[in-house]
Amino acid sequence: MSATEIKVGTNYMQFIYKFHETMEQQKLQLVYNGEVNQSITKAFVSLAEKNLDETNESLTTKRRVYHVMVECLQNICKHADDPVTGEPDIPGSGIFVVGYNENAYIVTTGNIVSNERIEGLTHLLERVNHLDRDELKKLYKEQIKQSRLSDKGGAGLGFIDIAKKTGNKLIYHFEPVNDVSSFFILKTKISKS
Numbered sequence: 001m002s003a004t005e006i007k008v009g010t011n012y013m014q015f016i017y018k019f020h021e022t023m024e025q026q027k028l029q030l031v032y033n034g035e036v037n038q039s040i041t042k043a044f045v046s047l048a049e050k051n052l053d054e055t056n057e058s059l060t061t062k063r064r065v066y067h068v069m070v071e072c073l074q075n076i077c078k079h080a081d082d083p084v085t086g087e088p089d090i091p092g093s094g095i096f097v098v099g100y101n102e103n104a105y106i107v108t109t110g111n112i113v114s115n116e117r118i119e120g121l122t123h124l125l126e127r128v129n130h131l132d133r134d135e136l137k138k139l140y141k142e143q144i145k146q147s148r149l150s151d152k153g154g155a156g157l158g159f160i161d162i163a164k165k166t167g168n169k170l171i172y173h174f175e176p177v178n179d180v181s182s183f184f185i186l187k188t189k190i191s192k193s
Contacts, residue, residue, distance in 0.1 A: 026099055027099050027100050027101060028097055028098070028099040029048075029051055029098050029099060029100065030044065030047065030048065030051075030096070030097065030098040031095075031096075031097050032044070032095065032096045032097075033093075033094070033095045033096075034093055035091050035092070035093045036073055036076040036077045036080075036091060036092055036093060036094060036096065037077060037091045038077070040073070041069075041070060041073040041074065041077065044069060044073065044096065045066055045069055045070060048065060048066060048069055048098065049062075049066065052065060057192060058192070058193050060193045061105070061190065061191075061192050061193050064165055064166060064190045065098075065105050065107070065190050067161075067162075067165055068107050068162055068165065068166065068188050068190055069098065069107055071158040071161060071162050072096065072107050072109045072158075072162070072186065072188065073096060073109070074158060075109065075111075075158050075186070076092045076093070076094040076096065076109055076111045077091055077092050078090075078092065079092065079111070079113070080092025080093055080094055080111040080112055080113070081111075081112050081113050081114045081117070081181060082112065082181075083112045083177055083178065083180070083181045084178075084180065084181075085180065086114035086115065086116065086180040086181050087114075089112065092111055093111065093112075094109060094110050094111030094112070095108075095109065095110040095111070096108075096109050097109070102192075103191060103192055104189045104190055104191045104192055105189075105190040105192070106187060106188070106189055106190075107187075107188045107190065108185065108186065108187045108188070109185070109186050110183055110184065110185045110186070111183070111184055112177065112181050112182070112183060112184070113174070113181060113182060113183075113184040114180065114181055115176075115179070115180060115181055115182055118174050118182060118184075121172075121174075121184065122172075122174075124156045124159060125159060125170055125172050127139075128156070128159050128160055128163045128170060129163070129169045129170055131163070133164060133167060136160055136163055136164040137164060139160055140157065140160045140161065140164060143156065143157055143160065144157070162188055166188060166189065166190050166191070167191070168188070168189045168190075168191065170186060170187075170188060171186070171187040171188075171189075172184070172185060172186050172187070173185045
């Protein structure tokens, strides 16, 4: 093995250790990066169910965590775009992270979206964040009744539903990737009950 291979190998091993330390410090239970499909979604929900069953969390908290996980994974699966073309990337790929602290579970996702979609997503997320629970229920019903579905389906129903179920604001950020696309990060807090 050459000195270069040893150095690269050592750097990689140090990265893995630091990554492990970060996961421990941030109390991250699950980190995944890659393609998201129905099989992956089922596997994550099953894994989360097993992990949560080993805690003393209330049934309400557990159900909310499962629900948010499914909605967030479906968002990646159905709404991720190709970073180069900005066209739909089916099946979608992205990052999925579940962590916790003493007061809440945190589900964070990230996926590529076309820059053309940022304005609409921002408008929808801001609207959702400014509504109370009753207003969210009303908006959800209106969206279903009026069948305002996007070309990929949904009409933002997942965002509305997450905010309605958690009672918390949706935290989001768009990190520019290139002239065509950005990395959309969504952080959802599920308070422990």
